[in-house]
Each structure stands twice: as structure tokens, then as C-alpha cells.
Amino acid sequence: MPGTWADWPDTVTGTASQTQLHSRPTRPSYVPPHLRNRTAPETENYLVPSSNEGSNSNSLGGFPLKHSGSREIGLRGGGAGGGDRRRAPREPPNPFDVSDQLSEMGVSEENCDDGGINFDTYEDIPVEVSGSDVPPAVNSFQEIDLGDALNQNIRRCKYVKPTPVQRYAIPISIAGRDLMACAQTGSGKTAAFCFPIIAGIMKSRLGVQWPQRGGRIAYPVALILSPTRELSCQIHEEAKKFSYQTGVKVAVAYGGAPIQRQMRDLEKGVDILVATPGRLVDLAERSKVSLQMIKYLALDEADRMLDMGFEPQIRKIVEQMDMPQPGIRQTMLFSATFPNEIQRLASDFLSNYIFLTVGRVGSSTDLIAQRVEFVQEMDKRKHLMDLLYTERANGTNGKQVLTLVFVETKRGADSLENWLCMNGFSATAIHGDRTQPEREQALRSFKNGVTPIMVATDVASRGLDIPHVAHVVNFDLPKDIDDYVHRIGRTGRAGKTGLATAFFSEGNQPLAKALAELMQEANQEVPSWLSQYAERSSYGGGRSRRSGGSGRFGGYDYRRDGFSSGGNSYYNSDAGGGSGSSSFTSTPYPSFNVQASSYGNGLESIVASGWD
DNA sequence: AAAAAAT
Numbered sequence: 001m002p003g004t005w006a007d008w009p010d011t012v013t014g015t016a017s018q019t020q021l022h023s024r025p026t027r028p029s030y031v032p033p034h035l036r037n038r039t040a041p042e043t044e045n046y047l048v049p050s051s052n053e054g055s056n057s058n059s060l061g062g063f064p065l066k067h068s069g070s071r072e073i074g075l076r077g078g079g080a081g082g083g084d085r086r087r088a089p090r091e092p093p094n095p096f097d098v099s100d101q102l103s104e105m106g107v108s109e110e111n112c113d114d115g116g117i118n119f120d121t122y123e124d125i126p127v128e129v130s131g132s133d134v135p136p137a138v139n140s141f142q143e144i145d146l147g148d149a150l151n152q153n154i155r156r157c158k159y160v161k162p163t164p165v166q167r168y169a170i171p172i173s174i175a176g177r178d179l180m181a182c183a184q185t186g187s188g189k190t191a192a193f194c195f196p197i198i199a200g201i202m203k204s205r206l207g208v209q210w211p212q213r214g215g216r217i218a219y220p221v222a223l224i225l226s227p228t229r230e231l232s233c234q235i236h237e238e239a240k241k242f243s244y245q246t247g248v249k250v251a252v253a254y255g256g257a258p259i260q261r262q263m264r265d266l267e268k269g270v271d272i273l274v275a276t277p278g279r280l281v282d283l284a285e286r287s288k289v290s291l292q293m294i295k296y297l298a299l300d301e302a303d304r305m306l307d308m309g310f311e312p313q314i315r316k317i318v319e320q321m322d323m324p325q326p327g328i329r330q331t332m333l334f335s336a337t338f339p340n341e342i343q344r345l346a347s348d349f350l351s352n353y354i355f356l357t358v359g360r361v362g363s364s365t366d367l368i369a370q371r372v373e374f375v376q377e378m379d380k381r382k383h384l385m386d387l388l389y390t391e392r393a394n395g396t397n398g399k400q401v402l403t404l405v406f407v408e409t410k411r412g413a414d415s416l417e418n419w420l421c422m423n424g425f426s427a428t429a430i431h432g433d434r435t436q437p438e439r440e441q442a443l444r445s446f447k448n449g450v451t452p453i454m455v456a457t458d459v460a461s462r463g464l465d466i467p468h469v470a471h472v473v474n475f476d477l478p479k480d481i482d483d484y485v486h487r488i489g490r491t492g493r494a495g496k497t498g499l500a501t502a503f504f505s506e507g508n509q510p511l512a513k514a515l516a517e518l519m520q521e522a523n524q525e526v527p528s529w530l531s532q533y534a535e536r537s538s539y540g541g542g543r544s545r546r547s548g549g550s551g552r553f554g555g556y557d558y559r560r561d562g563f564s565s566g567g568n569s570y571y572n573s574d575a576g577g578g579s580g581s582s583s584f585t586s587t588p589y590p591s592f593n594v595q596a597s598s599y600g601n602g603l604e605s606i607v608a609s610g611w612d
Numbered sequence: 613a614a615a616a617a618a619t
Contacts, residue, residue: 227616255618278617285618309616409614432616458615479613 125164130557131354135171138162144174146199149246154195157241163188165358170195173332178353180302180346180557184336184489187358190238193298193332194272197222198239200296201248201271218251218266218289220273222296223323225314227304229254229276229436230443231463235300236274248272253289255279256436263288277305277313284321291323295330297349301462302333303342303482311345318349327351336462336489337482343558355557367492368500370524372515375503380475381419383503388425388453391471400426400452401470406487408476410457416475417455427453430460461487474502481514509533 127137138144140161141154162170165183172179173196183189201221224239226232236252243250251270253262255278262279266288273280273289283289297318299305305314323329331350338346338357347353375383384405392400407413410431417429428442428451439459446454447466454460455475461483469491478484484502491498502515512533519526 229617259619276617278619280618282618304616307616309614313617461615 126359127164127168128357129168129354130560131177132352134354135175135177137167138171139167144170144199146195147202147246149202149244150195150198150242153242153244153246156244157191159188159191163192165189165356166192166195168356168358169193169332172354172356173197173330174199176330178326178330178350179332180338180343180350180353180355181332181334182336182338182357183334189300189334190235191242193224193300193334194239194242197272197296197298198243198246198248202246204295205247216267217287218270218273219293220251220270220289220291221293222272222298223280223291223294224272224274224298224300225277225280225305225317226274226300227276227310227462228459228464229256230430230439230460231300232274232276233440234463234465239272239274243272250274253279253283255282256439259283277310277317280317281313284317291317291321294323296332297323297329298332298334299349300334301336301486302346303335303337303339304462306342306345337485339482340558340561347559355559357556368488368498368522370488370500370502370519370522372502372504372519372527372530374527374529375505377505377507380503380505381416384416384420384473384475385423385425387471387473387501388420402446402449402466402468403453403471403473404446404460404466404469404490405453405455405473405475406461406478407455407457408478412476413455413457420453420455425453426451427455429455431457432459458483458487460490464490466490470498472498472500474500477502477504477508477511477515479511481511481518484511484515485518504530504533509536512536 141151141159146154165181165187169179169181169183169192173193181189181192183192204221224232224235226235232252232254236250239250248271249269250272251262251265251268251274253266253273253275255276259279259282263283263286266273266283270289275283280289284291299314304310317323326349331353333346333350335342373383388400388403391403392398395401405416407416410433413429413431414433417427420427428445430439430442430446434442442451442454443460443464443466445451458478461478463486472488472491474484474487478487488498488500491500504512504515508515512530516526516530516534519530
């Protein structure tokens, strides 16, 4: 990779730089068919927003000079994003290119996932905060001093006003507080933890000499962990947008991809590292990265990160490497679901944290219509095919809408994909036994509609933001109701509506009760046969209240149950009120405030008021 | 029991 090239507006006009331009072995001239033959006036819209001194002369060979990344138009690039020639000196590629072009092309938010947040549906989202000295929520991004560069990026992302989780989470983390937050990815969660991190990094550098770059070991100040490679990739893409031209460097590290490139990126210096656990540990053991400068730690899909499979790895990273202690670093945990058990584990990583829960935007609310059908195991394929045919018939121009089909096993995913293809459906599959390039290819061709059906294991159940998934089919229901919640959350994103269909078979009996309750909470019609199944399983046990659940919220601060004893200084540090920690049981403790959106103070009023 | 995550 050449290290120096000029800003491209100059490049196109200057002869010398023309040469330079051609000397680079890029693929500038490929433009996807649907973008060809555009007329000249539109070319100015291709400019980088901040370096747009150029004019209409910025076209080459009849159509706009576009970076090679344009081959990815309509896709959310699989991480790489290399080969971009249209950059300001020493600046990373402009991450806004794709979406800007799309919107300028008159392509609605169809393929642009920054655009279409339907804010109307956010208006009445219930929010609940608990903890001591909770900073007040804000109503606009302007109320917080995020800095000019970041504000510009927020504008470029077309974020007009903060989503509920952002209104609360951003002030909390700007204030330096630890946070446990229940909210879905589609609710603007990534921005909620990225903005304060980026703003904080920039602020800490005011008037300070920039840290030395290019050392052999990378010392990121922020670490964002997620449970799947694709999710890390997605967060990285988002974080790059938010940090564009802020001087804040973002890098990503995950398995399945060549490590060399990731190591090179780290050597170039990194402020925010987005990673999956395994690869991070690997890099740390190779002494490519040290965590001793970490000031911000964010765990996305935190409940998965702390479940049985992942917990040891997370503990190793957070507690047994060189990461600063809680209280010194700032820790933020995010997930759509937070079982008590997990909250208890997570509190090891936190210091005097605030618990925030945002009513679901999407999953298990009106935005997702949930159906459950009784289907014998052997009839499932036939049943799925009927659904898909109906979909195709009802869809516009007989087009298949994006349909995500969840199955239990990797083998099952492959065989169902195969079967669908044999029966004339364009399907792909994603699961952990496929190679990383295969996984990324599957996701791409699903997102852009080439294969509008994707069969997936739970690798795709969490956090992935795939715009326009119209239908989630639980071909095999998961064992855990929280997984169901995450899965159906792949549709009804960003305030849009979606459909979730579950195939319930004999074997799903243990899930019946939780499923029926969940659907009831979401005002969905519960078939009477399901209620009967639920009754039958009720004496057997099983969690009656999901996640210690409080209705439409994703979670409930387990500290308020008064179960947690002494150890946590949090409860005992208060001067007023009861003298012993035992007094903190049912009555609200003076330092432990619970606030619920704009609806008075008591939780009771919220739960009772019903959010419909 | 399954899935994910390092090579």
C-alpha cells in the first residue's frame, strides 16, 4: 500500500497526480449496473462531506470517480473496506460513502441502515433507571458536549435525536459511571456506548501530546467485546463512522480471518479495539496488544459473554490480564436480556453501576407479530415451504422477502439450506462450521437479497443488524426463552414491523410456559393449545418470571430484590436511611433511586400502568 | 444437548 497520495479532488485535476492515480493498482472503474449511466450533476454528491472542495469536474470516464469500495454498494462491507482511494491525507476511508451515495441516488433507506429509524415508535418506550446519583437524561445530542467532529458524524449518520437508550446511557457514561443496560441493538445501543468513548478519548487529548504511535505493542484505551465475529465486524463498521476525522483509531480483531493484517492494524496504533475473545487472547499472548491502558470496557450481548461457554475467557481477559480494575476503568455492559444469574456474575466487573432498562423496541412488542404453530417434526420442511410460497405470492412482484430461518444444529442448517435450494428457493446458511469467508459471504448475499432466505444457528441470533428482515422463522425453537427473544429481534428493527413464526413441536414442551407468557406480555394471541402445554409444564417448574422479569422490560435490577448480601459496598455506603444492609429489602433505599421515564417515580406505577 | 470462540 502506498503511503502517500493526495486528496482526490486535486488528484483528478492535476496531471502529475493523474499519473499517480493510475499507478495505483486499484479497481476504480467498476460500478455496479444499477449505478451506471448517472448524469453529471449527481457527481458532486459523491464527495466526501468534509473535503468537498471539488466540483462537478470530479468525474472520470463518464461517471463519478468512485472508490473501489463501491463494489460493495448495498452491502455492509465485511470488515475490510480497504482500497479506498478517496481519502483525506492520513485519514481512514470515509465510512459514510455507501450510505451517502445510496441516499443521493434516491434509493430510500432500502439498503441504508443508518437512515430509517422510525422515531415515532420510540415515543412511548418505557425506561427505568436504578442506582445512586443517576445523571439526568438528555433530549438531544446538543445537550451533551460531544465535540464538533463527533457531532458532525452524528449528523452524517442522520441521527436527529437520541433514542431512549442513548438519552440515558450517554449522560451516564459521560459522567464516568459504570452501566448495565438492557436494550436491543436495533435501539441504537452501539452509538450509546461509542459516543461517550470517542468523546472521552478526544477530550482526554485536549492540549496533550498525542501518544506515540507505531510501537510494537498496541495500547488501546477502549475495548469492545462481542460474542460473534460478524457482530464485532458490525460494531467496527459503526465505530469507524462515529470516529471519522476525530483522530480516534478503531481496529477489529476476530478469529477465522488472517491474523497478519490484524496485527499490522494494531501496530499502526489503536484507540478503540473491537474484538471477539479468542483472537484477543491470542494477540495478547503474542504481545501485540496490552490492556493496561484500558479506560473503557464495553461488553455487547453481555449475557452471552458471561454464559457458561464464554465466562472463563471473559474472566481471563477482564481479571487475569493487565486490564485496570473496576473503578479505574469504566465498564459498560449491554444486552437485550439480563438474567439475574448473569447480573450477579457481571457485578464482579462493575463498580457502583447504574442499571438501565429500556422497554423493547421491536422484540415482543407490537412491532413484531408473533405466531406459533404446532408442527410435527417430520412436517416442518413441508410447512416451511408453504410459508415461503405464501410469502412469495404475497410479496411485491413475487419477490421473496428476507426470511431468516433458525435451526438448532449446524448440520441441520446445512441440510435445510440444501433442501431449500433443491426446491427452488434461493437460500444460504450461516453457522460456526463454515469458514469465515463463507459466513461473511452468506451474510452479504442475504442482506442484499441475492439469497433472500438464510438458514442460521444461534451464531446469527444476537446483535446482527440486518435491515429489512421481514420474517424470522423458528424452525427449531431454542431451549432458552432469552434466545427466542434475541432471535425474533432480528426483525422489527429500528422501529419497523416484522413477523416471527415459531414451529412448536412435542419436544418444545419445556418452553411452552415461558413462550406463552412472553407472547401474552407482548399482546400476542396465544393459541389455546399452547396455553394447555404451558399448564402442563407449570407444575414441573421452569422459570416462571423470565429474567426475573418485569413485564415489557428486558430486565430488572437484581440488586433490588435484596438478595445480594453484604459484599457489595454499594448498599452500605449510604449515610442516611437504615443503618444495616438488611434494611434494604423491599423499601427503596435512600441512595438507591429508581426512576421511570417521565411517569413519576415508583416502579409500581409503571408496571401497573401498562404500556400498550 | 447445542452453539460460539484461537490455531
